[in-house]
Amino acid sequence: xxxxxxLLLVMLVLGAxxxxxxxxxxxxxxxxxxxxxxxxxxxxxxxxxxDVALTEAAVGGxxxxxxxxxxxxxxxxxxxxxxxxxxxxxxxxxFCCAAMGVGIAAAALGGPDLPPTLAPAxxxxxxxVGLGNPVTVVLLAYRAIDTLLEKIVLIAALVxxxxxxxxxxxxxxxxxxxxxxxxxxxxxxxQILPPVGFVIGVYLIWNGADEPGGxxxxxxxLAAMWLLVMLAGLAEPPETRRAxxxxxxxxxxxxxxxxxxxxxxxxxxxxxxPTGFAKTMIVALEVALALSIxxxxxMMLAGPSARxxx
Amino acid sequence: xxxxxxxxxxCASGLIAIGIYGFSLQSEPLRRIISFNLIGTGVFxxxxxxxxxxxxxxxxxxxxxxxxxxxxxxxxxxxxxxxxALILRLAELNTDPEENIQPEARDEKSA
Amino acid sequence: MVDFYxxxxxxxxxxxxxxxxxxxxxxxxxxxxMAAQLLGTGGGAIALLIGTGSGVTAMVDVALLLALxxxxxxxxxxxxxxxxxxxxxxxxx
Amino acid sequence: MTMFWDAxxxxxxxxxxxxxxxxxxxxLRFPDTLTRLHALTKxxxLGFGLIAIGLLPQSADVRVGLxxxxxxxxxxxxxxxxxxxxxxxxxxxxxxx
Numbered sequence: 001x002x003x004x005x006x007l008l009l010v011m012l013v014l015g016a017x018x019x020x021x022x023x024x025x026x027x028x029x030x031x032x033x034x035x036x037x038x039x040x041x042x043x044x045x046x047x048x049x050x051d052v053a054l055t056e057a058a059v060g061g062x063x064x065x066x067x068x069x070x071x072x073x074x075x076x077x078x079x080x081x082x083x084x085x086x087x088x089x090x091x092x093x094x095f096c097c098a099a100m101g102v103g104i105a106a107a108a109l110g111g112p113d114l115p116p117t118l119a120p121a122x123x124x125x126x127x128x129v130g131l132g133n134p135v136t137v138v139l140l141a142y143r144a145i146d147t148l149l150e151k152i153v154l155i156a157a158l159v160x161x162x163x164x165x166x167x168x169x170x171x172x173x174x175x176x177x178x179x180x181x182x183x184x185x186x187x188x189x190x191q192i193l194p195p196v197g198f199v200i201g202v203y204l205i206w207n208g209a210d211e212p213g214g215x216x217x218x219x220x221x222l223a224a225m226w227l228l229v230m231l232a233g234l235a236e237p238p239e240t241r242r243a244x245x246x247x248x249x250x251x252x253x254x255x256x257x258x259x260x261x262x263x264x265x266x267x268x269x270x271x272x273x274p275t276g277f278a279k280t281m282i283v284a285l286e287v288a289l290a291l292s293i294x295x296x297x298x299m300m301l302a303g304p305s306a307r308x309x310x
Numbered sequence: 311x312x313x314x315x316x317x318x319x320x321c322a323s324g325l326i327a328i329g330i331y332g333f334s335l336q337s338e339p340l341r342r343i344i345s346f347n348l349i350g351t352g353v354f355x356x357x358x359x360x361x362x363x364x365x366x367x368x369x370x371x372x373x374x375x376x377x378x379x380x381x382x383x384x385x386x387x388x389x390x391x392x393x394x395a396l397i398l399r400l401a402e403l404n405t406d407p408e409e410n411i412q413p414e415a416r417d418e419k420s421a
Numbered sequence: 422m423v424d425f426y427x428x429x430x431x432x433x434x435x436x437x438x439x440x441x442x443x444x445x446x447x448x449x450x451x452x453x454x455m456a457a458q459l460l461g462t463g464g465g466a467i468a469l470l471i472g473t474g475s476g477v478t479a480m481v482d483v484a485l486l487l488a489l490x491x492x493x494x495x496x497x498x499x500x501x502x503x504x505x506x507x508x509x510x511x512x513x514x
Numbered sequence: 515m516t517m518f519w520d521a522x523x524x525x526x527x528x529x530x531x532x533x534x535x536x537x538x539x540x541x542l543r544f545p546d547t548l549t550r551l552h553a554l555t556k557x558x559x560l561g562f563g564l565i566a567i568g569l570l571p572q573s574a575d576v577r578v579g580l581x582x583x584x585x586x587x588x589x590x591x592x593x594x595x596x597x598x599x600x601x602x603x604x605x606x607x608x609x610x611x
Contacts (some may be wrong), residue, residue: 005431005471006314010321012438017325017348019445021332026340027501028445031453033344034494035441038460040351041483042467047318047358048370050479054486055380059387061460062490062497064347069501071340071394075401093334101327108356109319117364118374134369138377150381157388161395179500181606185598186496189591196588197489204482212479216384221486224493231496300391303398422520429527429565436531436538440554443541451547451604455554458596462558462589463534466565469582470527478574481581488585492592499599 006046013039027072034065050212051135054204058220066227067301070177130279132210139214140282144271148260151253151289154296158249162240165305171241174299175306178233190232197225205290209279215286219293226298237302245295252292256285319359325352339397343390350386354379426474430467437463454498461491519571526568533561547604555597559589 016039020032037060044053122134125142139147165172179186205218229235238245259281260271267274273281325348332345361375437459444456465484472480540553566582573579 003313003317005427005434005467006317008431008434008438010317012434012441013321014324014328015438015442017328020344020348021328021336021341023445026338027450028453029341029344030501031456031498032445033347035445035456035460036348036351038464038487038490040355041487042464042471043318043321043355044358045468045472045477045480045483046314046475047362048365048477049358049361049376049379050477050483052354052358052376052379052383053483055383057483057486057490059383060351061487062493063387064390065494066497066500067391067394068340068344069497071398073501074398075340090335094331097327097331097334100330101323104326104356105320105323108323108359109316117366117372119364119366119369119372122373123368134373135376135380138373139380143374143377146378146381150384153385154388157392160392164395164399177500183499183599183602185595185602186499189492189496189595189599192591193489193492193588193595197493200485200489204486207482212482214380216380217486221489224490228493228496231500297387300388303395422523425524425527429531432531433534433565436534440538440541447547447550449547449604450607451600452550454596454600454603455551458593459554459558461592462562465585465589466530466534466562469565469569473569473572478578481573481578481585485581485585485588488588488592492588492596495592495596495599499603502603 009039009042009046013043026075027069030065030068030072033068034061037061037064051133051208051214051217054212054214054217055220058217058224062224063220063297063301066224070301070303128275128278129273129282131282133208133212133214135212136208136214136282136286140285141273141278144260148253148256148271151256151292154293155249155253158296158300161300162304165240166307169305169307171239172305173239174237174302174304176233176236176308177227177230177302178236179231182233186232187234190228190234194225194229197221197228201225201290201294205286206283208286209283215290216293219290220297222290222294223297223301226294227301230302237299240299240305245299248295249292249299252285252289255288259285315359315362318355318362322352322355322359325349325355327352340394343393343397347386347390350382354382357382423474426470430470430474433463433466433470437467450502454495454502457491457494457498461488461494464491523568523572526564530561530564530566530568533557533564537561548601551597551600551604555593559593562586562589 013036016032016036020029020036023029023032037056040060041053041057044056122138122142126134126137129137129141131137201218201221204213204221205215208214208218230237263270263272329345329348329352333342333349336342336345357375357379361372364372366372440459440463441456444452444459447453465487468480468484468487472483537553537557540557541550544550544553563586566586570579570582573582
């Protein structure tokens with residue numbers, strides 16, 4: 001009995017994935033992908049990875065969804081691309097992929113009976129740091145260098161997106177997200193939901209220290225709420241040349257780096273925390289990082305500076 | 311409990327296979343990105359299965375792979391956003407008559 | 422009780438799956454836009470039922486996020502429909 | 515006392531699942547988009563609410579219970595707004611073409 005929901009969930013996930021690949025038009029494929037993201041949140045919950053479930057829901061259902069849908073709307077005027085390969089080639093590639101899937105499954109499931117685990121090492125770190133959520137301990141103490149580099153990747157990607165602006169509008173605002181036709185229900189939604197969403201985002205950040213949640217999940221929720229306001233036309237995206245915006249983008253990672261270097265004389269070395277202050281420092285870092293993540297994610301989805309329509 | 315991880319392991323392999331199929335057959339760039347994300351999702355799920363099997367020290371799953379997957383999802387999102395921006399810019403350059411003019415031609419026009 | 426939660430969760434999952442298939446198949450864009458709302462309610466209910474059944478208290482947070490993002494995704498779907506974002510087309514003409 | 519609360523959970527959750535069934539049947543059977551929208555936004559939201567109420571006695575502490583109610587409120591609000599939004603979209607696309 002307890003296997004039945006899992007079996008159904010796997011069927012739904014694979015069905016959504018097949019739809020994503022096989023759908024006739026681009027937009028249906030994107031919607032299938034959004035549905036897949038929301039279903040995967042349930043899968044992660046079943047694997048007892050609630051932190052990952054929250055991330056997958058926020059990114060797969062929220063951020064990537066809006067990104068791909070806006071791209072769809074803007075690509076409409078462009079051809080659907082060349083015709084795909086012939087029937088024989090399709091079958092051949094399908095067969096190869098199926099064989100590859102079987103091979104991966106065999107490799108993944110035929111592992112050792114007692115798989116290697118780092119859980120005891122994390123458990124030892126939890127006591128030293130004083131946080132309740134093991135995933136946050138890994139992200140910000142045990143493997144903090146990964147998280148620092150991840151933030152640098154985010155900034156690099158944002159710089160990459162911004163650098164695609166045409167020369168004559170360099171530093172200007174991204175294209176307006178406002179829908180072409182005004183809509184009263186949307187305006188109402190964008191007036192009521194963001195305060196609620198803001199509280200939920202802050203809650204996820206704050207809760208991340210001891211229970212599932214964390215900076216990226218909370219930051220993405222904050223970004224989604226800002227984008228909702230922009231979609232309703234109640235705010236316009238800021239100019240990318242604005243100093244405040246650029247400071248906000250680097251604020252969190254900069255604080256992270258400074259606290260990392262301060263570990264050299266306050267604690268044992270780079271990215272380590274002084275005993276007794278670890279929890280305070282990590283929570284402060286999380287707040288700073290979440291602020292920057294919210295701005296980075298929102299600006300990435302808004303896209304590079306664009307010419308205003310004539 | 312190992313049955314559940316087996317099931318999700320199969321699910322992950324299926325996602326990877328479907329993703330590779332779509333990635334190798336589709337011609338639209340945007341749909342290729344989606345297929346590539348499917349492959350990534352399948353790989354993350356394999357991490358999740360491994361983490362669940364490696365439950366120890368009072369945890370229901372090993373938290374280290376979870377943290378790696380969260381980092382992976384964030385990096386995959388950043389890469390997707392950058393690629394989508396590249397595709398849109400490329401499409402714009404290919405269709406916009408004003409942008410399509412080569413730099414030399416633009417100079418001649420202004421001269 | 423655990424069997425009851427899993428059974429109810431499985432039932433909601435079947436119903437949500439059927440409805441999702443119907444909406445993805447749907448002829449017009451408006452049908453597809455409903456898919457987000459469906460996964461907010463259906464997915465949230467599944468998360469609550471399965472979470473209670475397996476003793477994961479934090480499932481409430483997953484359901485909370487699904488509900489919040491369902492509203493956001495519905496608006497995003499609106500933004501993704503043709504004609505709702507005509508910057509590119511206006512510029513070409 | 516647990517017996518009573520368990521019975522309450524079973525009754526409410528079963529009713530909730532029934533409304534999900536009604537919503538899905540409506541979605542599959544109704545002939546046009548606006549009626550399908552009606553089935554989805556109303557029946558499913560009510561079904562979710564009943565399931566949330568049914569799980570209230572089982573929640574570990576007061577915070578979880580409050581969150582259940584907050585989720586339902588958000589879903590009601592989002593359902594009402596996005597229902598209007600989709601209906602407006604459908605109406606406009608019918609009358610413009």
